[in-house]
Amino acid sequence: AQSVTQPDARVTVSEGASLQLRCKYSSSGTPYLFWYVQYPRQGLQLLLKYYSGDPVVQGVNGFEAEFSKSNSSFHLRKASVHWSDSAVYFCVLRMVSGSFNKLTFGAGTRLAVCP
Amino acid sequence: GPKVLQIPSHQIIDMGQMVTLNCDPVSNHLYFYWYKQILGQQMEFLVNFYNGKVMEKSKLFKDQFSVERPDGSYFTLKIQPTALEDSAVYFCASSLDQDTQYFGPGTRLLVL
Numbered sequence: 001a002q003s004v005t006q007p008d009a010r011v012t013v014s015e016g017a018s019l020q021l022r023c024k025y026s027s028s029g030t031p032y033l034f035w036y037v038q039y040p041r042q043g044l045q046l047l048l049k050y051y052s053g054d055p056v057v058q059g060v061n062g063f064e065a066e067f068s069k070s071n072s073s074f075h076l077r078k079a080s081v082h083w084s085d086s087a088v089y090f091c092v093l094r095m096v097s098g099s100f101n102k103l104t105f106g107a108g109t110r111l112a113v114c115p
Numbered sequence: 116g117p118k119v120l121q122i123p124s125h126q127i128i129d130m131g132q133m134v135t136l137n138c139d140p141v142s143n144h145l146y147f148y149w150y151k152q153i154l155g156q157q158m159e160f161l162v163n164f165y166n167g168k169v170m171e172k173s174k175l176f177k178d179q180f181s182v183e184r185p186d187g188s189y190f191t192l193k194i195q196p197t198a199l200e201d202s203a204v205y206f207c208a209s210s211l212d213q214d215t216q217y218f219g220p221g222t223r224l225l226v227l
């Protein structure tokens with residue numbers, strides 16, 4: 001069975017500070033990993049994705065994530081957050097084989113950026 | 116980026132009634148999905164749909180649920196009859212291939 005764990009339900013940081021949102025996954029095969037962001041009253045928007053290759057992937061708005069097979073992790077980072085980054089962030093897993101493109105979601109981390 | 120629309124944004128109905136949730140996917144996308152998120156819980160997969168057929172469904176996709184996409188129209192999720200535990204936010208998504216899924220803003224369903 002596959003699963004995604006986001007251990008931090010809420011994270012609060014000051015504007016301009018660095019950010020790391022944690023994600024751990026469990027899968028029986030090769031994982032495809034995504035980070036999505038959800039702003040209020042909007043759909044989920046893709047930030048970045050990892051399929052293979054360089055374990056550090058760049059996304060939109062200065063976000064990046066690092067895949068670690070040994071740690072089963074896919075943490076999201078940003079060097080300097082802006083108040084507009086306040087949103088809910090979801091780590092998402094898709095299996096390469098098996099299920100027909102079914103996604104497994106983490107519970108989400110609500111990020112609050114304070115001025 | 117590509118936009119997925121969902122209509123209505125909110126729906127309140129009495130238990131036992133039928134409800135249809137509508138999704139307007141990205142125009143050239145071929146794969147369609149529904150997800151369910153109960154308040155305070157994780158988003159969970161319900162069903163995916165391709166070439167006019169349900170390809171896979173989860174245990175949450177009860178017999179009272181059905182999906183369809185008549186040509187050129189919305190991708191719909193119908194619940195008949197509704198139950199109290201169907202209260203949730205339902206997200207539609209679409210993808211061109213089995214790659215990135217694009218999500219709508221969700222329909223908030225409240226069953227009384």
